[in-house]
Amino acid sequence: xxxxxxxxxxxxxxxxxxxxxxxxxxxxxxxxxxxxxxxxxxxxxxxxxxxxxxxxxxxxxxxxxxxxxxxxxxxxxxxxxxxxxxxxxxxxxxxxxxxxxxxxxxxxxxxxxxxxxxxxxxxxxxxxxxxxxxxxxxxxxxxxxxxxxxxxx
Amino acid sequence: xxxxxxxxxxxxxxxxxxxxxxxxxxxxxxxxxxxxxxxxxxxxxxxxxxxxxxxxxxxxxxxxxxxxxxxxxxxxxxxxxxxxxxxxxxxxxxxxxxxxxxxxxxxxxxxxxxxxxxxxxxxxxxxxxxxxxxxxxxxxxxxxxxxxxxxxx
DNA sequence: CGTGAAATATGTATCGT
DNA sequence: ACGATACATATTTCACG
Numbered sequence: 001x002x003x004x005x006x007x008x009x010x011x012x013x014x015x016x017x018x019x020x021x022x023x024x025x026x027x028x029x030x031x032x033x034x035x036x037x038x039x040x041x042x043x044x045x046x047x048x049x050x051x052x053x054x055x056x057x058x059x060x061x062x063x064x065x066x067x068x069x070x071x072x073x074x075x076x077x078x079x080x081x082x083x084x085x086x087x088x089x090x091x092x093x094x095x096x097x098x099x100x101x102x103x104x105x106x107x108x109x110x111x112x113x114x115x116x117x118x119x120x121x122x123x124x125x126x127x128x129x130x131x132x133x134x135x136x137x138x139x140x141x142x143x144x145x146x147x148x149x150x151x152x153x
Numbered sequence: 154x155x156x157x158x159x160x161x162x163x164x165x166x167x168x169x170x171x172x173x174x175x176x177x178x179x180x181x182x183x184x185x186x187x188x189x190x191x192x193x194x195x196x197x198x199x200x201x202x203x204x205x206x207x208x209x210x211x212x213x214x215x216x217x218x219x220x221x222x223x224x225x226x227x228x229x230x231x232x233x234x235x236x237x238x239x240x241x242x243x244x245x246x247x248x249x250x251x252x253x254x255x256x257x258x259x260x261x262x263x264x265x266x267x268x269x270x271x272x273x274x275x276x277x278x279x280x281x282x283x284x285x286x287x288x289x290x291x292x293x294x295x296x297x298x299x300x301x302x303x304x305x306x
Numbered sequence: 307c308g309t310g311a312a313a314t315a316t317g318t319a320t321c322g323t
Numbered sequence: 324a325c326g327a328t329a330c331a332t333a334t335t336t337c338a339c340g
Contacts, residue, residue, distance in 0.1 A: 013206035017170070020334065034307050036335070049207045052300055053166035056202045060304055067220075067250055067259045069290075088297045095261075096297040097220055099290040106220045106290055108248075108261075110302065137222075137256055143249040144241045147205055147300060149263065151213055173315060187326050189317070 002047075005030065007151045009038055010047060014148045017051050054147070065139035066117060068107040070125065073132045080104065083128060092120045155200075158183065160304045162191055163200060167301045170204050207300070214265060218292035221260040223278065226285045233257065236281060245273045 002010075008028045012019075019027070025035035042048055057063055072079055080098070087096045087107055095108035111117045117136075125131050155163075161181045165172075172180070178188035195201055210216055225232055233251070240249045240260055248261035264270045270289075278284050 010206070010208060014208050015205065016203060017206045018204040021336095022334065031308050032334080033309090033336070037307090045212075046209055047212045049209045050169060051171040051204065051206050052168065053163070053170045053204050054202045054300055055163060055167050055302055055304070056199055057302055059198075059200050060302060063302070065250060067252060084296045091303070093297060094299045095295070097218060097261075097290070097292040098294040098296055099220060099292050101290060103290055105296075106292070108250075112303070137250070137252040137254060137259055139250040139252050139259070141251040143237045143251055143258075144246060146247045147207055149208055149210055149213060149216070150244070150265070151208070174317095175315065184327050185315080186317075186328085190325085193317095 002152075004153055006038060006042060007153050009035070010042060010151050011148075013039075013048065013051075014151075057142075061112060063110055063112050064114070064117065065142055066107075066109040066111070067137040067139060068109055068125075068134055069103045069137075070105040070107065070134045071102060071132045072104045073130050075104070079130045083130065086124050086128065090120065090124050092116070093124075155305075157306055159191060159195060160306045162188070163195060163304050164301075166192075166201065166204075167304075210295075216263055216265050217267070217270065218295055219260075219262040219264070219270060220290040220292060221262055221278075221287055222256045222290075223258040223260065223287045224255060224285045225257045226283045228257070232283045236283065239277050239281065243273065243277050245269070246277075 005028055009024065012024060012027055021036050021039065022032050024039070025032040028035060030038070070083070072083055083105060084096065084098065087093045087105065092109050092111050093107050094110050097106045098104065099106055109117070109120060111120060121134075125134050158181055162177065165177060165180055174189050174192065175185050177192070178185040181188060183191070223236070225236060236258060237249065237251065240246045240258065245262050245264050246260050247263050250259045251257065252259055262270070262273060264273060274287075278287050
């Protein structure tokens with residue numbers, strides 16, 4: 001199980017993992033070896049999925065975020081699964097949520113411009129005979145994007 | 154400007170920044186010092202926003218994702234701004250997209266259970282007199298969550 | 307879990323193309 | 324201007340108490 005120090009380590013790492021083990025150890029009040037042992041254990045136990053660099057989106061030319069709600073013609077398992085698969089495989093789709101209710105999926109799509117978005121719609125949405133309808137919400141600003149989760153304490 | 158090697162470095166780091174500079178250098182075909190110089194330059198020029206650990210969501214007890222669409226009573230700047238501020242300040246709100254059309258905001262909300270979600274709704278949605286209506290799409294599964302962006306080449 | 311020593315990586319300076 | 328080699332510094336990692 002996780003004690004307070006484990007949680008502080010994980011919380012620190014999910015906010016900033018660029019610090020050295022020495023710095024991390026100091027911030028949680030442990031010696032570097034003791035801290036490293038915990039980090040390795042937390043890694044091995046699967047608490048840490050991966051470590052990634054978050055790039056500044058604006059630095060690579062213009063881009064747009066779209067929130068896309070998709071309704072399928074049926075709730076059959078294979079229909080849902082087939083759509084999920086095509087969404088997951090699309091590089092434009094950054095996030096895919098399967099939801100309950102009228103709508104079946106919500107996608108967060110990132111594209112450089114509108115033509116790219118149209119191409120995506122053709123390839124993934126219109127091309128699927130089980131796609132009944134979809135609605136696009138064009139984002140004019142991503143006000144918050146946070147990858148951290150609540151680790152308790 | 155960014156050449157092919159810079160893009161390969163950034164792409165590698167946004168997929169996995171846990172590797173050492175020595176490994177990174179080898180993967181892009183440079184000597185460690187040459188690679189390090191580029192990484193520092195890319196950092197200083199603001200291409201890398203931050204480095205974070207992505208934690209495995211299931212490891213910290215149950216949780217739910219909600220997609221919440223919010224419509225405000227008016228498009229006045231101060232109304233929008235006030236809502237955005239309250240969304241950004243809420244720890245349950247992991248993402249906030251300001252969108253065009255009928256809906257004004259789309260939130261991605263993460264909570265441990267339904268009572269927590271109700272508490273969030275009371276505190277952030279119902280408490281705001283400019284909140285006209287909102288719709289909650291309950292996610293039964295997050296099929297994809299990807300933080301990478303297209304760096305070209 | 308902490309201390310100290312060995313292995314490894316990061317960071318700097320210099321040289322060469 | 325950029326990369327490679329060589330060297331100095333710092334960190335990681337292991338053995339022991």
